[in-house]
Amino acid sequence: MRRSFDQRAREIGVTRPQWQVLSVLSRREGIKQAELAEILEVEPITAGRMIDRMQDAGLVERRADPADRRAWRLFLTPQGQNRVGELGPLSExxxxxxxxxxxxxxxxxxxxxxxxxxxxxxxxxxxxxxxxK
Structure with missing residues (x-):
């Protein structure tokens, strides 16, 4: 199941970890980077590097948290939203x-x-x- 998804996702241009990020952000847009790391069960530095690559690819963007200048909020870009639209049906x-x-x-x-x-x-x-039982 995993291999099949990975192969098809690569054809669309994302990896499984990137799909996990896109999927979380499609449901919880605007979460903090630390929250994303917790949801994905990865270290914050790992999530940060993943977000760096996805931001460079134009899939996500960081916005400063108005309530906490040290924190970043994460949002899908239009390109990221398009990827979710392509991958959602594949996942189903x-x-x-x-x-x-x-x-x-x-x-x-x-x-x-x-x-x-x-x-x-x-x-x-x-x-x-x-x-x-």
Whole structure:
């Protein structure tokens, strides 16, 4: 699944990490660079370098935070928005392909289980609703 997405994304002109940034910014435009690093689970310096390259490519822009002169807010450029428009359907297509034949109920259970795993690994264990199962 990952290889298929990577290959198609490269044809559009972005890497998977860049797609992750574009995807986050399409939902949370104007977030601080440090928040982006936390969401992506990378070090702030790593996020900064990624944003540098994406800014050079014309996909994102940094704007000074009016409330904190030390912080930068991140925004998609029109070119970045176009990439999201191209990659969004690709992401959905790959997900649909991966889930072919999986019932809606099983998909819901899968997503719920993955969320519990994500919370457990983030240090914020999920409530133990399934004790004794």
């Amino acid at each position: 297509e790959i997900s649909d392909l991966a889930l072919t034949g999986v019932s809606d109920a099983d998909q819901a259970q899968l997503y719920a289980t993955l969320e519990i795993i994500r919370l457990n690994l983030s240090g914020k264990p999920a409530a133990d609703d399934n004790a004794g």
